[in-house]
Amino acid sequence: MNEKQLVGEKAVEYIKDGMVVGLGTGSTVYYTIKKLGELVKGGLKIKGVPTSELTAALANEEGIPLVDLKEIEALDVAIDGADQVDSHLNLIKGGGGALLREKIIANAASIFIVVADSSKVVNQLGAFPLPVEVVQFGVDMTSRKVACLGCVPKLRVREGQPFITDNGNYILDCDFKRIESPAELEMKLNMIPGVVENGLFVNSASRVITVENNEVIESVK
């Protein structure tokens, strides 16, 4: 079993009957969703809240009942992947472009579980370019303001066209190399007009499930 499958499936151990579960986006949480689908077919009663259209489609295929955020007050658990995780359990997310909905859902959940293969674990965040979601209007201006914080922002492009998020926005992938203070940077970025949200998740994860020397390791806050 590959590491993504190992950690992705491990996370379902925290899901119990009756829970409202935030369903993340990406190739690791894919295994969580597939496993939850199996359990639902076997009688597990949960409701899922998807963090992206892609995840909504996968959850539908797997027969996981979905609920709209406006129909609930809070989530019991959210499970999601990450692009980088540091030793304080701070994260970079948004490699799949779903960071805004992922942050809203992680924030609304009592417990936020992160599933990450060993390649995601780092001493310091920043080598992975930080995804920043920005509105289309004035993107060049916004990009210059973001660059003033010490990075090189690059507009995300897919198949020759700017990548558009599920919310109709662009993504700037911002190469900071090293992020000394994730909390400070998270705030500074979000104060720039035109920035909708950024992929720094600070003090957000309750539990990180990863792999070390072929063994599943769990770190808790």
Ligand SMILES: O=C(CO)[C@H](O)[C@H](O)COP(=O)(O)O
């Ligand atoms: O933040 C994300 C999507 O916006 C993903 O969770 C992150 O990119 C990790 O993805 P993967 O599990 O495919 O490596």
